[in-house]
Amino acid sequence: MDTDLSFQKNNDLSIVLCGQAGQGIQTVEYLLTRIFKLAGYNVFATKEYMSRIRGGTNSTEIRVSSEFVGASVNRIDILIPLDRGAVGHVEKRISPQTIILAEKETIADDFDQTRHKFIDVPFAKTASDIGNKIYSNVVAVGTIAGLFGVEWQTISKYVKQYFSAKPEDVVQSNITAAKEGFTLATGLINSSEIKIDIRNDTKVKGQILLSGAEAVALGAIAGGCNFISSYPMSPSTGVLVFLAGKAKDFGIITEQAEDEIAAINMAVGAWYAGARAMVTTSGGGFALMIEGLSLAGMLESPIVIHLAQRPGPATGLPTRTEQADLELALYAGHGEFPRIILAPGKIEDGFYLTQRAFNLADKYQVPVFILTDQYFVDSCYNTDFLDLSNINVEKHVVKTEVDYERYKLTANGISPRGIPGFGRGLVVVDSDEHDQAGHITEDLGLRTKMVDKRLRKFELLKKEVIQPELIGSGSYKNLVVCWGSTYNIVKEAVKNLGRDDIAALHFKQVYPLPGETMEYLQRAEKTIIVENNATAQFARLIRLNTGIDIENRILKYNGLSFSVEELTEELNGMLDHG
Amino acid sequence: MACWIMGKTMDAQIFDMDNIDVAWCPGCGNFPILMILKKALAELEVEPANLVLVSGIGQAAKIPHYFKTNVFNGLHGRALPPATAIKAANPALAVIAQSGDGDMYGEGGNHFLHTIRRNPDITNIVHNNMVYGLTKGQASPTSQMGFRTPVQVNGVFLEPFNPLAVAIALNAGFVARAFAGDSEQTKEILKKAIKHKGYALVDIFQPCPSFNKLNTYQWFKEHTYYLEDSHDQYDRNEAFKRATETEKLSLGIFYINPDKKTFEENIGTYQENQQPLYERKPDIGKLRNLIETFKIAD
Ligand SMILES: Cc1ncc(C[n+]2csc(CCOP(=O)(O)OP(=O)(O)O)c2C)c(N)n1
Ligand code: SF4
Numbered sequence: 001m002d003t004d005l006s007f008q009k010n011n012d013l014s015i016v017l018c019g020q021a022g023q024g025i026q027t028v029e030y031l032l033t034r035i036f037k038l039a040g041y042n043v044f045a046t047k048e049y050m051s052r053i054r055g056g057t058n059s060t061e062i063r064v065s066s067e068f069v070g071a072s073v074n075r076i077d078i079l080i081p082l083d084r085g086a087v088g089h090v091e092k093r094i095s096p097q098t099i100i101l102a103e104k105e106t107i108a109d110d111f112d113q114t115r116h117k118f119i120d121v122p123f124a125k126t127a128s129d130i131g132n133k134i135y136s137n138v139v140a141v142g143t144i145a146g147l148f149g150v151e152w153q154t155i156s157k158y159v160k161q162y163f164s165a166k167p168e169d170v171v172q173s174n175i176t177a178a179k180e181g182f183t184l185a186t187g188l189i190n191s192s193e194i195k196i197d198i199r200n201d202t203k204v205k206g207q208i209l210l211s212g213a214e215a216v217a218l219g220a221i222a223g224g225c226n227f228i229s230s231y232p233m234s235p236s237t238g239v240l241v242f243l244a245g246k247a248k249d250f251g252i253i254t255e256q257a258e259d260e261i262a263a264i265n266m267a268v269g270a271w272y273a274g275a276r277a278m279v280t281t282s283g284g285g286f287a288l289m290i291e292g293l294s295l296a297g298m299l300e301s302p303i304v305i306h307l308a309q310r311p312g313p314a315t316g317l318p319t320r321t322e323q324a325d326l327e328l329a330l331y332a333g334h335g336e337f338p339r340i341i342l343a344p345g346k347i348e349d350g351f352y353l354t355q356r357a358f359n360l361a362d363k364y365q366v367p368v369f370i371l372t373d374q375y376f377v378d379s380c381y382n383t384d385f386l387d388l389s390n391i392n393v394e395k396h397v398v399k400t401e402v403d404y405e406r407y408k409l410t411a412n413g414i415s416p417r418g419i420p421g422f423g424r425g426l427v428v429v430d431s432d433e434h435d436q437a438g439h440i441t442e443d444l445g446l447r448t449k450m451v452d453k454r455l456r457k458f459e460l461l462k463k464e465v466i467q468p469e470l471i472g473s474g475s476y477k478n479l480v481v482c483w484g485s486t487y488n489i490v491k492e493a494v495k496n497l498g499r500d501d502i503a504a505l506h507f508k509q510v511y512p513l514p515g516e517t518m519e520y521l522q523r524a525e526k527t528i529i530v531e532n533n534a535t536a537q538f539a540r541l542i543r544l545n546t547g548i549d550i551e552n553r554i555l556k557y558n559g560l561s562f563s564v565e566e567l568t569e570e571l572n573g574m575l576d577h578g
Numbered sequence: 579m580a581c582w583i584m585g586k587t588m589d590a591q592i593f594d595m596d597n598i599d600v601a602w603c604p605g606c607g608n609f610p611i612l613m614i615l616k617k618a619l620a621e622l623e624v625e626p627a628n629l630v631l632v633s634g635i636g637q638a639a640k641i642p643h644y645f646k647t648n649v650f651n652g653l654h655g656r657a658l659p660p661a662t663a664i665k666a667a668n669p670a671l672a673v674i675a676q677s678g679d680g681d682m683y684g685e686g687g688n689h690f691l692h693t694i695r696r697n698p699d700i701t702n703i704v705h706n707n708m709v710y711g712l713t714k715g716q717a718s719p720t721s722q723m724g725f726r727t728p729v730q731v732n733g734v735f736l737e738p739f740n741p742l743a744v745a746i747a748l749n750a751g752f753v754a755r756a757f758a759g760d761s762e763q764t765k766e767i768l769k770k771a772i773k774h775k776g777y778a779l780v781d782i783f784q785p786c787p788s789f790n791k792l793n794t795y796q797w798f799k800e801h802t803y804y805l806e807d808s809h810d811q812y813d814r815n816e817a818f819k820r821a822t823e824t825e826k827l828s829l830g831i832f833y834i835n836p837d838k839k840t841f842e843e844n845i846g847t848y849q850e851n852q853q854p855l856y857e858r859k860p861d862i863g864k865l866r867n868l869i870e871t872f873k874i875a876d
Contacts, residue, residue: 025674031793149666158590208872221865226855227667229659246868251858253666253847258692262659265652269632269660272650273667274856294652350699386869420630420648421671428642428649431635439643440651 011198012065014073015144019082022054024137029060031141035158036380037062037209039150039172039199041318044069047377048539048560049523051318056428057089057178064148066199069382070346070488074563078147080140082123087111099194101143110343115455115502119193126180135177139219142181147196152182155421204382209556211380212372213238215347216306219354224393225304227277229255229266231285234318235374236308239280260285269299272429274397274419276358278304278540283312283325290332296335299429300407300454302361302368304354305329311559320559321374323484324533329369330541336451338364340460341511342373342466345487349374349508357512360464363517365417365458373532379536400425406438409449414457415487458512463513472503478575480551482531483507483538486562490530493567502575510538518546528552528574534562536542590620593646601615601640607758607784607795611705612644614761615674618768629672632661634686634717638678638705638784639711646774657687658693658702662841665698668854669842672772676703679711679781680843683719683739690741694748697777698841703768704741704757704779707786708793715789725792742821745779746833747812752778753817753833758785759795759801776840780868805830 015032017025029045036043044063061076063134064068076093084273085098087110094100094116104113104120109357122141127135138159145155156313163171188194210218217239220228233260244254253275257263260340263279268279286307296303307329311322312325321430340360343348350372358367400418404425408415415436420427428438433450435441471491478501482490487506507513507519521527521542529539529550534557539550554570556562593616602608619629631642635654641869642649648671661675682690682704693702708725711717717730719739726733745753752774756764764782771778783802785795786817810816817833842848851858 037874124660156733159627161630205875206733206873208869209874210872214872218865219870221860221868222859222862224860225856226860227663248846249864249868250860251847251851251855253845255666255696255845255853257659261656262689262692265656265659266663268652269650270667270855271665272660273630273671274854275663275667277663290658291653295656300651388862391862391865395856397856415660419668421628421668421854422856424627425649426627426646426708428651430643430649430651431653432651438649440640 009087010173010398012063012067012069013077013189013196013198014075014260015062015064015078015080015363016059016090016093017062017080017082018057018059018074018086020055021050021052022060023082025058025060028137028141031060031138031159031162031378032144034210035141035150035155036062036148038154038158038238040204041067041148042068042197042201042204042382043209044071044379044381046072046375046561049319057085059090063280064095071387071492071564072379072489072561074565079142080144081107081110082137084108084110085269093498119188121184121188122200123181126164126184127177130173130180132173135173136179139181141186142178143185145340146182146185149196152179155182161263164437167547168341172257192324206385207382208385209382210347210382211378212344212347212350212376214242214374215344215350216354216370216377217242219351220304220358221246221252222355222388222391223304224276225278225358226251227253227267227275228271228280229257229263229270229277230280231257231260231263233285235310235377236280236282236285236306238377240304251569260288260383261292264289264303264330265295267298267303268292268299271301271303272299272419272427274422276362278306280306280308282308282310283328284315285331286325286328294333294337295336295431296367297333297335297339297454298431300365301429302365303355303362304370306354306370306372308369308377311557317559319374321561322532322557323373323414323556324537325536326371326510326541329371337366337454338461339367339369339511340461341371341509343508343510344376345484345506346383347379347381348386349387350467353508355391359392360397362394364461365414366457366461370486373485375532381522397422399423400427405436407434407436407450409436409453412460414460415503462512465512466504466509467516469505470503470505471519474503475500476503476523477501477525478503478528479520479529480504480530481539481542482529483510486530486532489562489564489567492493492564493571496564496568497571497575499575504568507538510541513541515546516550517542518548521548521550521577523547526552528554528571530554530562531565533557588620588623590616592626593649595644598644600644602637603788605787606637607707608641608705609762610758611639611782611784614765615703615768616645616771618765621765622769622772624672624772628670630664630676632657632664632673632675632691634677634681635712636678636681636710638676638707639681639708641676646676653679656689657681657754658686658689661700662696662698664691664849666730666845668844668856669699669848670854673700674703674772675700676706678718679704679706679708679720680718683741687719691744691748694750694777696841697751697838699776701772701774701778703782705784706781707784707790707791709786711786711789718779722792724812737872740748740821741779742832743779743818746818746821749814749831749835750779750839751833751835754779754831755781755783755827755829757783757798760800761806763829770831776838802827802829804828805832810814
């Protein structure tokens with residue numbers, strides 16, 4: 001068995017933990033990412049899991065690096081299978097270089113030990129000796145952190161903090177478990193069985209470790225969100241849970257509605273009365289909200305909709321990822337009315353875009369979407385401390401006078417928005433076509449004027465568009481087009497190609513489509529679209545808006561995000577090698 | 579709700595709209611309800627600027643357009659969710675959610691159930707004409723067995739929805755039934771409902787001369803009677819029993835549960851800070867501290 005390995009060469013390691021739901025993989029991921037961050041390593045984590053509470057096979061990937069990492073890789077440098085079947089689950093990702101750290105007894109003959117680099121580590125036995133097999137995962141935390149050269153002080157402090165709400169003996173047992181795991185690591189290092197050498201990065205200390213869901217939720221708080229009504233649905237629930245936890249501190253009304261229909265109708269009602277409201281949902285739930293979205297369009301009500309995509313149709317793959325609801329967000333709602341669709345790429349975009357969404361919604365009285373997906377909300381990495389210096393909660397509510405009319409026909413289409421109880425005027429809104437005062441009308445001339453007024457706002461929205469980001473060489477011949485959560489994956493893949501004739505164009509606003517899009521595309525000899533869906537929805541939107549057809553497509557729709565390697569390879573296959 | 583102002587007696591005309599084209603048929607039971615509600619609100623001295631009428635879609639749901647006050651005329655079946663949110667966002671507003679029986683009990687049935695459980699301090703008025711008026715005469719959830727329509731060609735065979743029994747089963751704070759043909763009693767019931775702290779249901783029998791030839795003014799007169807003075811409004815079992823009577827239908831206040839905390843009280847948003855949401859801004863300092871915790875520093 002060849003265990004003589006040198007990891008120093010890449011400074012960027014991928015650890016995968018794999019096991020059944022309920023085995024505590026989440027705890028291991030949580031503890032390790034934080035311990036690595038504390039130790040000054042760059043860290044990225046993402047998970048893929050089955051739609052069940054116990055059993056099945058789930059995996060978590062943690063990348064640890066001396067430089068920034070923000071994307072999922074296929075490669076596994078260290079695999080920690082926690083039960084039988086785990087190795088099989090990630091088989092395609094295992095290479096001859098993968099080191100498998102596991103307890104022989106637990107995984108038995110799951111794989112050919114002579115063909116893999118296998119190190120027998122008695123996680124469960126050590127845990128049993130401490131008193132309960134349940135501590136196995138914390139033993140593993142101690143071992144892995146130890147192997148990466150994290151100091152015992154750092155580990156023990158964090159484990160203690162993590163379990164601090166538990167009874168003293170539980171805290172103590174967990175610390176013992178981590179310590180025993182750490183000792184196992186020391187043994188492995190001393191016997192030269194394994195050697196990991198990663199530089200830490202001084203930047204990391206001042207940074208924050210943030211997930212996509214947390215970024216969106218914090219952005220909502222920064223946007224002045226004080227009302228969220230939603231119905232639980234993976235993968236959108238994290239935002240609701242986070243805000244519920246902060247409801248008291250930040251004065252946020254957090255209500256689990258009886259269904260998504262109630263949720264969005266509450267949110268629209270809340271804006272009417274002066275709140276800043278949002279809903280968080282996924283495809284199926286959003287489908288139920290669509291009449292409510294159209295209501296917002298007619299009432300000219302602001303609303304912020306966090307739509308975290310998962311694969312459909314129908315219930316689809318509840319815990320997996322996809323970017324297939326772009327057209328749903330784009331065309332949802334009967335009738336014609338303007339909207340904005342933002343799609344964060346970097347985790348921190350989740351914060352800034354959500355914050356901005358509230359101001360945009362309020363200013364233009366339109367629905368604003370934050371379009372994410374399971375990969376985005378469930379991934380986390382270290383990023384710079386969020387910049388709060390430009391955070392401004394812009395309120396566009398007017399104090400009404402006695403003669404106030406909610407739908408005053410104005411040149412730019414925006415009618416000053418009053419709310420009941422603020423001023424002496426009356427605020428009348430109606431889902432029927434209405435007159436300037438807000439009352440029901442069937443005056444067809446007025447109808448035309450009202451449609452025109454609502455649509456005039458679309459011209460204003462175009463002026464607020466966030467331009468796409470060009471990644472790589474400005475003198476590109478090949479242009480890779482992407483949007484939303486694939487940002488870091490595409491960026492790393494393009495970098496891996498090491499060519500100066502390729503660049504990527506990432507959109508974090510997909511609608512209205514930025515005006516510069518056409519120019520960027522025209523400058524390229526070859527354009528390639530990368531989307532986590534089956535029909536290249538964004539390419540279709542681009543063609544509709546620019547007439548340009550992006551012929552080369554890299555699409556993935558098996559429920560998983562792209563990995564850096566597979567995208568690198570696919571891109572490479574499409575490029576000319578002259 | 580507790581948001582009417584005290585002062586000189588208010589005239590119901592304060593709620594009148596000028597030059598309106600009312601979309602109701604002559605003889606419709608919606609007319610007396612409109613008039614009675616205006617009177618009730620005037621007697622309670624609810625300021626138009628302090629009131630929000632929330633409705634769905636239907637003939638009954640057009641009522642806010644004949645009212646000079648704040649209006650949220652939303653979607654069919656969806657009056658209760660925005661009404662709940664409006665009250666929660668600004669508890670100083672008086673909020674009434676009002677629609678027809680199809681809207682409230684059919685399309686909006688789920689909201690009806692859960693709004694009762696949520697117990698916002700709003701008044702829910704349902705114009706119960708036992709038929710779909712606006713869509714020209716199909717059965718509604720409260721249509722009686724055998725009621726024939728162009729859709730229910732062999733007559734309704736679904737068990738009629740019993741809103742009072744359902745509300746009492748859910749331990750609603752205030753449950754009453756009235757009749758549009760009796761202004762005086764209906765006004766008194768409405769006043770009590772509006773004053774009730776928490777969710778209050780008033781189901782009002784409303785004749786629809788155009789599409790319901792069965793349940794006419796005359797029919798309601800013959801088939802209803804008022805609960806006796808001796809009826810114990812605090813006795814839930816008794817209230818339930820009375821709500822399930824079928825021979826003759828009783829009117830009046832069936833049930834009151836005065837001890838329930840409202841939604842606005844339960845959410846805690848106003849415990850320390852009375853400001854309505856529109857006056858608030860996020861505490862960026864606090865947010866900074868929260869973001870600090872993501873540093874995972876020691
Ligand atoms: C989603 C939706 N479905 C159907 C309709 C059509 N619709 C309008 S009012 C109504 C029923 C009206 O009956 P009810 O609520 O009892 O009120 P009424 O007109 O009798 O006062 C229906 C089905 C609609 N507007 N929206
Ligand atoms: S259809 Fe019936 S309920 Fe509607 S306005 Fe006419 S009479 Fe009244």
